[in-house]
Amino acid sequence: MKLFITGGAGFIGSNFIRQILAPGRPHTVVNYDKLTYAGNLANLESVAKDARYRFVKGDICDAHAAEAAMSGCDAVVHFAAESHVDRSIYEPAAAIQTNVTGTFVLLQIAKKLALSKFVHVSTDEVYGDMAPGAFADENAPIHPSSPYSASKASSDLLVRSYVRTYNFPGVIIRASNNYGPYQFPEKFLPLLISNLLVDKPLPIYGDGKQERDWLHVEDHCRGIMAVLERGRIGEVYNIGGTDIVENIAMAKALLKAMGKPETLLTYVKDRPGHDRRYALDCKKIAAELDWQPQITLADGLRQTVDWYKTNTAWVAGVRGGEYRSYYHKYYENRDASLQAIAPKSPSGV
Numbered sequence: 099m100k101l102f103i104t105g106g107a108g109f110i111g112s113n114f115i116r117q118i119l120a121p122g123r124p125h126t127v128v129n130y131d132k133l134t135y136a137g138n139l140a141n142l143e144s145v146a147k148d149a150r151y152r153f154v155k156g157d158i159c160d161a162h163a164a165e166a167a168m169s170g171c172d173a174v175v176h177f178a179a180e181s182h183v184d185r186s187i188y189e190p191a192a193a194i195q196t197n198v199t200g201t202f203v204l205l206q207i208a209k210k211l212a213l214s215k216f217v218h219v220s221t222d223e224v225y226g227d228m229a230p231g232a233f234a235d236e237n238a239p240i241h242p243s244s245p246y247s248a249s250k251a252s253s254d255l256l257v258r259s260y261v262r263t264y265n266f267p268g269v270i271i272r273a274s275n276n277y278g279p280y281q282f283p284e285k286f287l288p289l290l291i292s293n294l295l296v297d298k299p300l301p302i303y304g305d306g307k308q309e310r311d312w313l314h315v316e317d318h319c320r321g322i323m324a325v326l327e328r329g330r331i332g333e334v335y336n337i338g339g340t341d342i343v344e345n346i347a348m349a350k351a352l353l354k355a356m357g358k359p360e361t362l363l364t365y366v367k368d369r370p371g372h373d374r375r376y377a378l379d380c381k382k383i384a385a386e387l388d389w390q391p392q393i394t395l396a397d398g399l400r401q402t403v404d405w406y407k408t409n410t411a412w413v414a415g416v417r418g419g420e421y422r423s424y425y426h427k428y429y430e431n432r433d434a435s436l437q438a439i440a441p442k443s444p445s446g447v
């Protein structure tokens with residue numbers, strides 16, 4: 099198959115491309131990416147010269163350029179998104195534009211070109227907060243809390259509508275919190291690890307008791323491959339990890355793994371609208387596609403910490419200019435920045 103991959107220079111997309119271009123695999127790839135602050139061609143150095151790989155710089159909202167790049171491809175795996183919840187809260191316009199309008203543009207083109215499959219990579223965040231002990235299966239109601247999750251839910255609904263109305267070959271994946279090599283350090287785990295590498299404090303939002311379901315990115319990519327090759331058109335597949343962990347427990351595990359003191363833990367003002375708990379029921383993909391996570395959290399964390407310790411040039415590169423001003427504004431001046439965007443915290447919405 100010739101795959102049109104959007105957002106392949108980001109964290110999950112680049113892991114997916116490296117996985118499917120492993121020696122002997124039959125696929126070829128067109129990686130279409132705008133290279134926003136989150137896109138990094140250094141993630142793809144190992145495949146850049148592979149004859150099966152081609153990179154095209156472009157915006158998914160640009161219908162003309164996207165159609166030219168997608169022509170001749172067989173299937174789409176759609177990763178491109180503004181993927182950070184905090185950024186979507188501070189400046190929502192980019193998330194709405196890319197995640198909603200961009201997905202719509204791609205659906206139109208894939209329909210016109212009659213591609214055979216469109217795998218839409220979505221998130222467990224569309225289900226919103228789960229009550230203690232509850233798990234979302236694929237039929238759980240959509241209940242997004244942030245501009246990011248609302249934009250992803252909107253794009254899921256667009257895909258669903260194309261399947262129903264146009265007999266479009268769409269499939270939706272909803273995955274939990276990914277971690278692993280090449281993740282940009284705005285997200286919790288790489289932010290903590292990269293701060294610990296230079297003995298900086300660890301910012302813990304609110305009481306730190308929010309729970310996340312952690313999935314190693316390589317397990318996620320294997321699940322995406324299974325859905326691409328064998329997933330049923332029109333279906334949603336949840337993909338979750340091996341462990342659901344409180345943020346504070348995760349931070350303490352990292353401190354221990356990196357031999358650093360708990361005095362580095364710093365509680366900071368909470369994220370507005372912060373979801374307390376995500377938890378996925380993944381029985382469907384296990385039963386239908388024989389997919390299970392293979393990497394335990396303990397092994398995955400060890401491998402991830404080692405990767406960040408070893409790849410110092412990559413870490414230094416992504417912690418440069420844009421990231422420094424982001425960190426300064428939303429961590430070092432956190433209270434004032436949050437006050438400016440959400441003067442009154444919403445309650446019970």
Ligand code: NAD
Binds near residue numbers: 111159178182220272
């Ligand atoms: P990322 O932020 O690391 O990468 C996003 C990529 O998309 C970047 O390479 C960026 O340059 C590109 N991009 C952004 N806007 C674009 C545009 N308008 N046109 C073309 N390219 C554009 O994101 P990620 O963490 O790799 O997430 C990939 C996908 O997986 C997203 O759709 C996200 O919603 C979903 N997802 C992420 C997680 C997670 O834990 N990271 C979990 C579940 C689902």
Ligand code: DAU
Binds near residue numbers: 181182285
């Ligand atoms: O659940 C899947 C989603 O996981 C994906 O759809 C998103 O693209 C991805 O960003 C992620 O969203 P989260 O909001 O769960 O991830 P984040 O890494 O931003 O935060 C994880 C938890 O850690 C969350 O409860 C907020 C908290 N946190 C985060 C940061 C960045 C902190 O306590 N401190 C921090 O500095």
